[in-house]
Amino acid sequence: MPKLIIDGLEVEVPEGTNVLEAAKKLGIVIPHFCYHSAMGAVGACRLCAMKFVEGPVKGVQVSCMIKAQDGMVVETADPDAMRARRMVIEWLMTNHPHDCPVCDEGGMCLLQDYTIAGGHGRRRYKGKKRTYLSQYLGEFIEQEMNRCIQCYRCHRFYRDYAGGDDFGTKKIANRTFFGRFKDGWLESEFAGNLADVCPTGVFTDKTCHFRARPWELETAPSVCPHCSLGCNLTPGAKLRELMLIKARENPKVNGWFICDRGRFGGGFASRGDRPRKFIVNRQETNRDEAVGAAVKLISAAIARYGPGSVALTGSPRTSLENNHVLKKLADMLKAENICFSTEPFRDMKERRAVSLLNAGSRRSLRDVEFSDLIISAGADPVNEAPMLALMMRQAARKGARVFVIDPRPVRLPFAFTHIPALPDELAEKLAGVLNETRNDSKNPVIICGTDIPGIDAIDACAAAAGRLNCGLFYTLSSANSFGAAVLAGSGPDFGAMLSGMEGGNIRVLIALESDPLGRYPDKERAARALKKLDSLIVMDYLPTDTAKAADVFFPAAAYAEMDGIFINNEGRAQGFSRAYIPGIPVNSMGPGRTPPELHPPREFFSEVPGRSFPAWEYLGDIARGLGMECNNLESLETIRATLSEDRRFAPLAALHPESEGALITAGQADRPKAQTPPSAGGKPDTGEGLLFYAVELTFGTEEISAYSGKTRLRAPEPYVLINSADAAGLGLKDGERVKVSSGKSALSCVLKTSASCAKGAAFAPRLTGFDAAALSGKRVNITKESV
């Protein structure tokens, strides 16, 4: 470990660290554009100059290109070094447009900051400026190429880090250009990070183009709600509208970046049709009345039919605290019908997976980057857990071998071995691959999906990981699937509750941020069963079918609008904080929303109009209304205190936002039985036809972001995907409109074929308005649609 002296302070850094990083370690931050911890140094910007006084190199040098060595003495504030940095900025500005007032980067621009810091205020160069024509790069990223300072961060992120190949560097010298061959959407699912890595205003977030300055945004450290990985991010809201989402660093989870689903999935929070009113029997009312009505309905049902008549569904997409308070309410009511997911088959598999993770085998998302052998079974990383694909790529770049055993033609941004196998063949193929590869690997990890694999494959992955000492990494469905599964334990699933409703035993359903009418695979059954209820009490922030059918409705706060905890797929509990108070966005309020009088209402309110509250507040109100002793549900602190009384949640006591999170272990005691109960779907039936699976896509299928207009832009038309040979056998061609049918249910969509898709299976995305889930696990016939 080399030791060196920077500005008179001694510092010891690991071998290979550059001097710029070494200075950072001392808290000395020297301006730099091109160096980025994730993408390394290329010495393109020349801004990080320091004076090397003693040691192997001497003179003014760019510090990111020099590895720290013993005996170095470095001065960062030496007049020569300062002059060099000042000159670099002045050169960079010679071509820079006079754009700050109309540049979206303004206020968070490194170039702006360093220009001002360096004292360059007057333009001395009188020549003309170089210009470029910018490209159309889709609806997520705006390009304004004149502002480029040639730091190559965009190229290095897009091509090297994220493995995209439709964007790169063109031309040379002073005319270097960063873009695509022709205009069009950037194809990478991680393209949004260009807005973060580009230190200038060349690449900015187009979804809030010209809409906000960073200093106006209300922000808070937060966690992505759009998949189970729990990437860290910073949502920014302006005038109660969730606008700009940026990646936040967590070295144990996402590193520095997030995927485009996380970045652009926030539109749901400011939708015009977001339910913001308290409703009782279709009538708008206030919070107290709604609580009163709910209390009355619940107590009437209990008085008449006993506590078994009340069922509660929590949600894998809401905070741990919300779910926990729901469970407390159920305990107080002595209601045993409580579950935390309305998709029983996935629920049971996730509970199983969660209970199989233990401290020895589980791996964090970032650990995947450092493994040398990755075997993924039944997971489609780009579509189910996008950032996982990026971490797998980093491992592959370091030389890891990657095997993907999956019936889908999985696409990843790097070279890997795809082994097509149907879900019931996964375990066998996994054993085969492990046999061949385990011995020459030091740090292997097994990745396992929980969407299409069956319980047997989930068990097999855990068993293999235990036996062969491999890491284990399950992908789950939602941001808090882990927390929901721990709370659910071996309790009933939603299918059991539907039977209860059908039999007339369950009379009241409290749905906390869950949507049985929209998410239960057999929608007709759910609709019939819910119709039989005496009352449906719903708390949500999405305009779901269930929310629309509610007898009593409470508008709930979403993730950026409250404090809470999500537990990610690894078991890592991470806190998120409230960025803004939810209410009707100012820009969508008031009369005169058309020119010439386009402005917010000219009246002032003492309360936030259309304010929503976190669901735990409503649940606490209801508990109090029912006359329960529940002082410990009064505030988030007391709720967390009761939560950490549970030994499994004890690590939460040490949790604070901006930490790396606290690890939770479910424990075997809560493991649900190996056989899935019949209500959960069970094994696919045998017989004729292709085995059909509803699957996830990066854009358009995840529950929350499906309500965001921005991500919907990248959702494809509904399709069904089958093997090319199977298609030929059926006399069907790629691109044809087909009918997918099983029994009485049928879907109409476009056919896609692929040679690398497993034979005998068909896949379709769970897109809004396209009921793929209804057929999942069934045998289907695919026929040409008659026009």
Next chain:
Amino acid sequence: MSRSTGILKGLFEAFATTLREMFRKPVTIQYPEEKKPLSARARWRIVLTRDPDGGERCVACYLCSAVCPVSCISMQSADRGDGRRYPEWFRINFGRCILCGMCEEACPTLAIQLTPDYEFCKYKALDMVYEKEDLLIDGTGKDPEYNFYKHAGIGIVNPKGKNPDEYGPVDIRSNMP
């Protein structure tokens, strides 16, 4: 000087001043019948001006609202549809404005200007809240020549690369020098 002469001197001087002032022309201005001309740089009611071509000068950059010490300026920036940035709405609460002129100093487009019109008291506080339609005037105000978009690089008034201080756009399909 003894104490009594001091008192006498004070008395005399005071009466002498009064006497002298009695014969001077009064300086009181009979406002509102009579008005004093103010310098063009007097800082009162704020306006938003237009560029010489009649376009709205303000680009909704938020610098005025950021610099305003009493935070009385608010706006919503937007794209006009052709890439031109403008304020969708722009609001100044004159009930709060202290007429310090910081916004004018910060404005990079010379859009926001303080004028010598000081006669805008209202009976109701809400009437002191001015919207863009109340603020935007038809002229250029001070600096009649300046058009920000002729200097910016985003190609609104002139196409990209056609401003006087710009080379034409780089041809990214050729490697010729």
